[in-house]
Amino acid sequence: MALPRIHQVTAGMAAAGLCLLGPVPALTQGTDGGRLAELRFSQQLERDDGVSSTTTGLGVSLASRTRSSHLEFSADGGLEHDFNDSSPSSVQDPRVILSYGRESRSSALDLSFSYREDDVDSDFTEEDLDGRVLNFGDGTRRSMSTDLSLVTGRDAVFGTSLDLGYDSLTYSGTNDPSLIDEETRRAALALRFQLDPQLSTELRATFRDRDRADQGTDTRYESFGVSADYAISEALSTSLYVGHSRTTEDGITGESTEKGFTYDLSVILDRPNGTLTGSLSSDIDEAGQRTTARLTRSMDLPTGALTAGAGLSSSQGDSLRPLVSLAYSKDLPRGSLGASAEQAFTTDSDGDEVLNSRFSLSYRHSLTPLSSFQAGLGLSQTDYISADSEDGDRLWLDLSYRHNLAADWDIVSGYSHSLSKKGDADREYSNKVYISLEKSIQWRF
Numbered sequence: 224m225a226l227p228r229i230h231q232v233t234a235g236m237a238a239a240g241l242c243l244l245g246p247v248p249a250l251t252q253g254t255d256g257g258r259l260a261e262l263r264f265s266q267q268l269e270r271d272d273g274v275s276s277t278t279t280g281l282g283v284s285l286a287s288r289t290r291s292s293h294l295e296f297s298a299d300g301g302l303e304h305d306f307n308d309s310s311p312s313s314v315q316d317p318r319v320i321l322s323y324g325r326e327s328r329s330s331a332l333d334l335s336f337s338y339r340e341d342d343v344d345s346d347f348t349e350e351d352l353d354g355r356v357l358n359f360g361d362g363t364r365r366s367m368s369t370d371l372s373l374v375t376g377r378d379a380v381f382g383t384s385l386d387l388g389y390d391s392l393t394y395s396g397t398n399d400p401s402l403i404d405e406e407t408r409r410a411a412l413a414l415r416f417q418l419d420p421q422l423s424t425e426l427r428a429t430f431r432d433r434d435r436a437d438q439g440t441d442t443r444y445e446s447f448g449v450s451a452d453y454a455i456s457e458a459l460s461t462s463l464y465v466g467h468s469r470t471t472e473d474g475i476t477g478e479s480t481e482k483g484f485t486y487d488l489s490v491i492l493d494r495p496n497g498t499l500t501g502s503l504s505s506d507i508d509e510a511g512q513r514t515t516a517r518l519t520r521s522m523d524l525p526t527g528a529l530t531a532g533a534g535l536s537s538s539q540g541d542s543l544r545p546l547v548s549l550a551y552s553k554d555l556p557r558g559s560l561g562a563s564a565e566q567a568f569t570t571d572s573d574g575d576e577v578l579n580s581r582f583s584l585s586y587r588h589s590l591t592p593l594s595s596f597q598a599g600l601g602l603s604q605t606d607y608i609s610a611d612s613e614d615g616d617r618l619w620l621d622l623s624y625r626h627n628l629a630a631d632w633d634i635v636s637g638y639s640h641s642l643s644k645k646g647d648a649d650r651e652y653s654n655k656v657y658i659s660l661e662k663s664i665q666w667r668f
Contacts (some may be wrong), residue, residue, distance in 0.1 A: 258287045261665045263299070269657035278303045278315060280661075292325040305413040316341055329379065340365050344398055344643075356571050356579065357392040357605040362397025366390070376415070386411040401572055404436040421454040427466065440474035440574060442509055446485065456494040468507040472574060481507050489667050497522040500532075510576035510608075513538040513568060519548065525552035536568065538576065541608045558588035558595075576608040594626040613646030635659045 263282035282299035300317035320487035376382025448466015469482035519532035534546040583601035623637035
């Protein structure tokens, strides 16, 4: 699994660690205050590529919020039984998230822990486009992340931010030689100086070290630099980061180093119905230096929102490539419509540069006050810059119907279809139908 490029170091790495796990249950979103608990239960019967199974899903969430602190816990998982296998039920896709935060007018502390298991061939999301590549093998991936973020001097002329993190990634049940267990340690320190109400500067240092098991290639990333944020007017602001980065790889073929000057310039213009953002950045990782320019427009629409962007990117071993981004949502009289497109460069576990792309369409329609229909169509692609590695893509379709039976009880049925292809191999097809009974209970205490 690749290490993401760093264009800016901010005091939000703890929150980013949670984002990689996908959406937190609704309980932890929008809780105004007090203590809230939720229990979740589901019983699903499915047939996946000719294999019939049943899965019992269990989940619990707890949240406590005050004006100055929050504590949130969530755990989910399932017990799956294969009708064609006499062995005991197995635990499927467990996930645990724990976070604690405390803040005052002058300082803030955030701690988080997350653990997740999923299939090696699971699709990447828009949040981790710059950290994963498509994989079509068998096996299980286990990821664990711990983060600490401390910010001081938020209301003072001088302030600091410290981010520490540890990530662990392990694989089991796979014969893919590129999937190697690894550990990553992260640290970032920033010293902030508020020179006047319109201008602030920061001195930044970042360190990241990835150790891979057995004969894997270890990678160390270091960067040092200075940044400035300047509010030119109420509607126009700009930020600039200038620094030096060095990435060192140590493997069975010896040690190699990529280093050089890095920068990140952005300009934001507030418009009556949104913002216009332009950026130019250049960073270095184990694949070399890459420079990217982007222009993005965000707009609030009468019944939705639109964010669209275009850019160009080039690196030492690659020609100029176009980049696109799109996020569109529209409220309909009895439903909603959405579309998205996102692209990001990353490096895989062997240090090869990759362009990940994800495009999706979604539609939801309320059939009656008690029932709804939802459809999703998407395409995910992994495009290797080097011709030595095999590209991959996955096209998927999801259809589901939900009906409210009684208070807190729902029945959900659906169909999923996917087409996957890697390199010159034949396309692989997957079909899944399911029906599920779900219940959730929330209460304050």
